Amino acid sequence: MEVLLEIQNLSVSFTQYERGLRRRTVWGIRDLSLTIRPGEIVAAVGASGSGKSLLAHGILGLLPYNSHMAGEIRWLGEPLTPRRLKTLRGREIALVPQGVTYLDPLMKVGPQIRHGWRDAAARVRSRDALGRYGLGPETEGRYPFELSGGMARRVLLAAAVFSPPKLVIADEPTPGLDARAAARMMGHFRELAQGGAGVLFITHDLELALTVADRVAVLYGGETVEEAQAEDFAAERLRHPYTKALWRALPGNGFLPLDGTQPPPAGGWTGCRFAPRCPHCRPECKKEEVIPYRPWAGGRVRCLNPEGGEEP
Amino acid sequence: MLAGVNLTVAPGERVGLSAPSGRGKTTLCRLLAGYDQPDRGTVALDGRPLSAYKGACPVQMIWQHPEGAVDPLIPLGRTLAEGRPAEERLLAALDIAPAWLERYPAELSGGELQRICIARALGPQTCFLLCDEITAMLDPITQAQIWRFLLEETARRRLGLLVVSHSRPLLERVCTRIEHLPAPTR
Numbered sequence A: 001m002e003v004l005l006e007i008q009n010l011s012v013s014f015t016q017y018e019r020g021l022r023r024r025t026v027w028g029i030r031d032l033s034l035t036i037r038p039g040e041i042v043a044a045v046g047a048s049g050s051g052k053s054l055l056a057h058g059i060l061g062l063l064p065y066n067s068h069m070a071g072e073i074r075w076l077g078e079p080l081t082p083r084r085l086k087t088l089r090g091r092e093i094a095l096v097p098q099g100v101t102y103l104d105p106l107m108k109v110g111p112q113i114r115h116g117w118r119d120a121a122a123r124v125r126s127r128d129a130l131g132r133y134g135l136g137p138e139t140e141g142r143y144p145f146e147l148s149g150g151m152a153r154r155v156l157l158a159a160a161v162f163s164p165p166k167l168v169i170a171d172e173p174t175p176g177l178d179a180r181a182a183a184r185m186m187g188h189f190r191e192l193a194q195g196g197a198g199v200l201f202i203t204h205d206l207e208l209a210l211t212v213a214d215r216v217a218v219l220y221g222g223e224t225v226e227e228a229q230a231e232d233f234a235a236e237r238l239r240h241p242y243t244k245a246l247w248r249a250l251p252g253n254g255f256l257p258l259d260g261t262q263p264p265p266a267g268g269w270t271g272c273r274f275a276p277r278c279p280h281c282r283p284e285c286k287k288e289e290v291i292p293y294r295p296w297a298g299g300r301v302r303c304l305n306p307e308g309g310e311e312p
Numbered sequence B: 001m002l003a004g005v006n007l008t009v010a011p012g013e014r015v016g017l018s019a020p021s022g023r024g025k026t027t028l029c030r031l032l033a034g035y036d037q038p039d040r041g042t043v044a045l046d047g048r049p050l051s052a053y054k055g056a057c058p059v060q061m062i063w064q065h066p067e068g069a070v071d072p073l074i075p076l077g078r079t080l081a082e083g084r085p086a087e088e089r090l091l092a093a094l095d096i097a098p099a100w101l102e103r104y105p106a107e108l109s110g111g112e113l114q115r116i117c118i119a120r121a122l123g124p125q126t127c128f129l130l131c132d133e134i135t136a137m138l139d140p141i142t143q144a145q146i147w148r149f150l151l152e153e154t155a156r157r158r159l160g161l162l163v164v165s166h167s168r169p170l171l172e173r174v175c176t177r178i179e180h181l182p183a184p185t186r
Helices: A052-060 A082-088 A109-114 A120-132 A137-141 A149-161 A179-194 A206-212 A241-248 A283-287 B025-032 B076-080 B088-093 B098-102 B110-121 B140-157 B168-174
Strands: A005-017 A023-036 A041-045 A067-075 A093-096 A167-171 A198-203 A215-220 A223-229 A294-296 A299-301 B014-018 B059-062 B128-132 B160-164 B177-180
Touching: A005 A052, A023 A041, A023 A052, A023 A067, A023 A198, A023 A223, A041 A052, A041 A179, A041 A206, A052 A067, A052 A093, A052 A167, A052 A198, A093 A149, A109 A120, A109 A137, A109 A149, A120 A137, A120 A149, A149 A179, A167 A179, A179 A198, A179 A206, A198 A206, A206 A215, A215 A241, A223 A241, A241 B140, B014 B168, B025 B059, B025 B128, B025 B160, B059 B110, B076 B098, B076 B110, B088 B140, B110 B140, B128 B140, B140 B160, B140 B168, B160 B168
Parallel strands: A041 A198, A041 A215, A093 A167, A167 A198, B014 B160, B014 B177, B059 B128, B128 B160
Antiparallel strands: A005 A023, A005 A067, A215 A223, A223 A299, A294 A299
């Protein structure tokens, strides 16, 4: 099947100034690979600081000036160059951002959704987009401050689907929404996927991700540690010990906390990022330069001793 | 926002509160913590109004977004020591690294900041804690770590807890009783 977005060995690093002019480089993301196909919802799940928002910003070319990106991103088989990205962003690739502060406070809702299009057809489309999310045409004439938080979220969704896009990237779109509103937003993602779009859903909320995603990529300390099918979780067919710990920490499945904390972004590291917290850690886990991210039991894993499946 | 709400929390009890957004859960917490005054009715602790208590308020609130509950311009050590020096034992139990206390809020993650806000709320005078969606923005492991600590600490000190959350499994896991906040009748 055709691949929409293909990310290979993506790394994002930052140059920071310490005291005076001494510079250091820290890795926000290292060696990340992920593909998204049409009609598919892929969740990128991780704790804060795992690099999941950098992933969204990296794809969209929205990283800050002091960052450096390496690796390859392909869109429909062709490299996604900055120039190409400019023509795609907001059209074929759309962002549902984290905060409602992404709306322009001085611009009415209608023109914001239409991204500058003014013709009659665009007006029909923007009303359709609002209508899809239960907002009436009068919403077009409002300013962002006249919207409630939930309405503003729906306006952001309407703006994202206006074009309509082939890929929707949603970066933590649900905090502050109650369970019913979050479930409604998941329903909207499902509709977009059924319409043929790919959806990349970035979230810290594993429980919510599993209600809608087809596949889940788990990030830890700037690396992808596992890619699993959504149903692998309930069946506990999980490959990486961190993914297993995430699953068992959910209030509905044991509420078991794992001791320790995720390591902060660093200038470099050898071996497994999870080793200090891993119940199955062996000496070689700390020695190997880079632990390969390899196919395993129908998914992928970055672990020397993964669970489930046979050695390929 | 709210009308005719009655709620009692006993020491050692953990009461869950669920309601859709906009129903006034946070407003209720603000009233119970003494940040706002009700138009009608009273908030009393052991039969006395909150304002009768001197010093740090015995009812402390922990907020959903710790970024908004700390001063961005001072190092966290000073935030933590608001009113009294921080207890070493609490810092250790919450895994708060000493280095965090020299940093500013923008340099810590949400989970790290929330741990500091919890330590700050657990002064010796505290009898009741109001937890308003305090782990909604955290990953499951950090959430479970924080609740393990809170359950141990509140049991040790027999603190009363009001837990606001949209997550039914979380409320069922941590609460001794779950209340639903009804819509105000007009």
